[in-house]
Amino acid sequence: MIGGRGSTGVGELEIADLALNYGGVVRALNGVNLSLPAGSVVALLGPNGAGKTSLLRAVSGNLRHHRASVKGEIRYAGTSLVGLGPAETVRRGVVQVPEGRRIFASLTVEENLTLGGQALRSQQDFQSAQERVFELFPVLAERRKQPGGLLSGGEQQMLAIGRAMMASPSVLMLDEPSLGLAPKMIATIADIIRSINAMGTSILLIEQNATMALALAHHAYVLGLGRVVLSGATSDPGLMGEVRRLYLGDTPHEGEVVGKSSPARPRPTLTRWARS
Numbered sequence: 186m187i188g189g190r191g192s193t194g195v196g197e198l199e200i201a202d203l204a205l206n207y208g209g210v211v212r213a214l215n216g217v218n219l220s221l222p223a224g225s226v227v228a229l230l231g232p233n234g235a236g237k238t239s240l241l242r243a244v245s246g247n248l249r250h251h252r253a254s255v256k257g258e259i260r261y262a263g264t265s266l267v268g269l270g271p272a273e274t275v276r277r278g279v280v281q282v283p284e285g286r287r288i289f290a291s292l293t294v295e296e297n298l299t300l301g302g303q304a305l306r307s308q309q310d311f312q313s314a315q316e317r318v319f320e321l322f323p324v325l326a327e328r329r330k331q332p333g334g335l336l337s338g339g340e341q342q343m344l345a346i347g348r349a350m351m352a353s354p355s356v357l358m359l360d361e362p363s364l365g366l367a368p369k370m371i372a373t374i375a376d377i378i379r380s381i382n383a384m385g386t387s388i389l390l391i392e393q394n395a396t397m398a399l400a401l402a403h404h405a406y407v408l409g410l411g412r413v414v415l416s417g418a419t420s421d422p423g424l425m426g427e428v429r430r431l432y433l434g435d436t437p438h439e440g441e442v443v444g445k446s447s448p449a450r451p452r453p454t455l456t457r458w459a460r461s
């Protein structure tokens with residue numbers, strides 16, 4: 186385990202013995218331990234129904250409509266997140282980008298971003314958060330007055346990530362950001378995730394596209410039926426071999442090069458924005 190229970194600092198998340206039940210019937214998570222070290226990218230892999238989204242819901246506090254009960258510990262920056270609602274979790278610096286993007290189609294790009302910046306204290310904080318989002322996603326700046334629903338799927342994913350980044354998170358949790366996107370757009374989203382991490386934000390990344398996730402991540406966990414079945418550093422060839430043998434159905438396709446060795450696209454110079 187990385188870091189000790191109770192010793193978490195900013196950007197570091199520690200999950201211990203986490204269990205989650207829906208309606209007292211479905212046991213979605215059972216005894217899950219997971220560490221997100223400050224400044225790292227951790228991939229959470231696993232087949233459909235393994236419990237990945239449930240883990241994110243437990244951390245972000247998005248459980249209200251799910252009749253879910255949580256046991257165990259989720260520690261962030263020295264305090265427990267268990268039992269906090271989503272708004273308070275965001276205020277603490279832990280923000281989720283939900284699966285399926287869920288942007289507001291009839292609101293403009295700018296209005297969608299405004300919703301993400303509600304926890305910011307001052308107008309100045311809001312302005313600088315928006316500038317950084319536009320720096321990271323120039324296409325959102327170009328289309329700021331357009332309804333979100335007119336954006337392409339990839340641009341809507343950018344808007345969903347941008348909206349989350351408006352809260353200046355120290356921990357960003359992404360639920361299948363590559364879902365439904367073309368290979369080229371997946372590579373762009375992977376670059377964006379790398380840029381966000383390079384600016385100091387820790388990232389917990391759920392992906393069905395394991396090739397993408399493993400290329401980005403420092404550590405990986407594989408969930409199966411609500412339990413961690415495999416975990417370790419992605420630099421460990423033994424672990425990677427095991428992940429591929431156990432789980433990976435997908436191999437990189439041409440045009441889907443998202444690995445650490447892929448040629449870097451020119452990136453704008455970005456300022457560090459995670460809270461410190």
Ligand SMILES: Nc1ncnc2c1ncn2[C@@H]1O[C@H](COP(=O)(O)OP(=O)(O)OP(=O)(O)O)[C@@H](O)[C@H]1O
Pocket residue numbers: 207208211212213231232233234235236237238239240250251
């Ligand atoms: N709101 C809910 N009420 C009852 N059961 C649920 C609910 N949400 C998820 N489940 C069940 O909990 C288990 C874990 O689901 P979860 O969505 O967390 O898995 P997942 O790994 O994210 O899968 P996927 O990749 O398909 O999204 C599954 O058996 C699922 O059917």
